[in-house]
Amino acid sequence: QVQLVESGGGLVQAGGSQRLSCATSGRPSRYYVMGWFRQAPGKGREFVAAIDWLGSLTYYADSMKGRFTISRDNAKNTVYLQMNSLKPEDTAVYYCAADRSIRSSSWYAMEYWGKGTLVTVSS
Secondary structure, rough: EEEEEEEEOOOOOOOEEEEEEEEEEOOOHHHHHHEEEEEEOOOEEEEEEOOOOOOOOOEEEEEHHEEEEEEOOOOOOEEEEEEEEHHHHOEEEEEEEEEOOOOOOOOHOOEEEEOOOOEEEOO
């Protein structure tokens, strides 16, 4: 089993950048496919990006391509989400998730979830 703790959220101005981190504990992160999701106020949870066990393959929601980058450092048991050119509509709670398999047909079925970190983008 793995535990996930997100960090790096906060207030950022539109056009700025923010990097989120997700630290894992318990079983080493290299055993897991990792993903980022977000949930804006009053909206459902949305898939952002995912990365395979070694960081060889990445997956992005079409709307996130080009602005968001997912990466991982298995030596640090940490996965990152670099967010650039942020917009007010990127305001959301960002969640980290983990799964032993690639669930590209349904990322929302990932097995383990963190509690989230809030990113607020001001205009």
